[in-house]
Amino acid sequence: MPSFAANLTMLFTEVPFTERFARAADAGFRGVEYLFPYAWPAAELKARLDEHGLTQVLFNLPPGDWDAGERGIACLPDRVEEFRAGVATAIEYARVLDCPRLNCLAGLKPVDLNEDLAWQTLVSNVSWAAARLEEAGLTLCLEAINSRVDMPGFVLDTSGKVLALIEEVDGDNVRLQYDLYHMQIMEGDLIRSMECLLPWIGHIQFADNPGRHEPGTGEINFSNVFAAIDRMGYQGWVSAEYRPSAATADSLQWFEGKR
Ligand SMILES: O=C(O)[C@@H](O)C(=O)CO
Numbered sequence: 192m193p194s195f196a197a198n199l200t201m202l203f204t205e206v207p208f209t210e211r212f213a214r215a216a217d218a219g220f221r222g223v224e225y226l227f228p229y230a231w232p233a234a235e236l237k238a239r240l241d242e243h244g245l246t247q248v249l250f251n252l253p254p255g256d257w258d259a260g261e262r263g264i265a266c267l268p269d270r271v272e273e274f275r276a277g278v279a280t281a282i283e284y285a286r287v288l289d290c291p292r293l294n295c296l297a298g299l300k301p302v303d304l305n306e307d308l309a310w311q312t313l314v315s316n317v318s319w320a321a322a323r324l325e326e327a328g329l330t331l332c333l334e335a336i337n338s339r340v341d342m343p344g345f346v347l348d349t350s351g352k353v354l355a356l357i358e359e360v361d362g363d364n365v366r367l368q369y370d371l372y373h374m375q376i377m378e379g380d381l382i383r384s385m386e387c388l389l390p391w392i393g394h395i396q397f398a399d400n401p402g403r404h405e406p407g408t409g410e411i412n413f414s415n416v417f418a419a420i421d422r423m424g425y426q427g428w429v430s431a432e433y434r435p436s437a438a439t440a441d442s443l444q445w446f447e448g449k450r
Pocket residue numbers: 226251294296334336370373396432
């Protein structure tokens with residue numbers, strides 16, 4: 192079975208953030224991820240990881256003003272300086288947390304921003320970030336996020352766009368973050384797609400669809416998908432990034448026998 196991680200931004204929200212590490216470990220997870228670590232000192236988060244024997248598997252570069260609706264700034268030409276400063280901050284957190292990969296959110300394209308300019312900015316920012324991460328021994332992930340339900344206007348909304356970007360950037364440490372939930376909405380054909388995309392996949396996340404809840408609440412056949420991920424030889428982490436339909440503890444039936 193794959194190595195499963197818990198996304199602490201979405202799971203165990205019954206308790207405050209820093210208490211979720213203990214809940215994840217008690218539930219049998221060995222790895223955790225969350226969207227952003229920046230509101231807490233890195234040393235405090237590292238202490239939680241160590242206390243509970245957990246590995247930090249991923250977090251995101253600073254996304255701009257998340258509460259104001261921003262979803263990454265990598266495609267925005269007037270935010271390059273801020274993007275670069277964010278990369279430096281993220282690398283420092285990754286060093287303390289011993290986290291080997293970071294996800295870059297491409298961002299929403301403002302309606303008045305020229306599409307080519309947004310793309311060229313993205314290529315240039317991702318190239319710059321990839322080089323900085325390479326120096327630090329880290330992998331840079333690029334997530335394709337659905338633009339139909341959750342993030343209308345998100346620049347990288349298909350696996351094909353991420354692959355095109357990876358080709359233009361040409362960094363050995365740049366990978367696709369394959370989120371089964373987003374890909375089911377945008378593309379479907381999940382198992383065959385993952386088989387084709389395997390050499391480029393650096394991280395996998397999942398939730399069922401519709402609803403973005405735990406496996407078994409929607410249309411994805413997760414026993415087949417998990418078995419296929421194993422069969423195809425994927426060696427990375429597979430993170431539970433769903434909103435539990437009720438209490439988190441009651442949403443973990445999919446995890447039985449996989450700990
Ligand atoms: O799928 C998602 O939403 C996340 O992986 C993320 O990083 C941005 O919200």
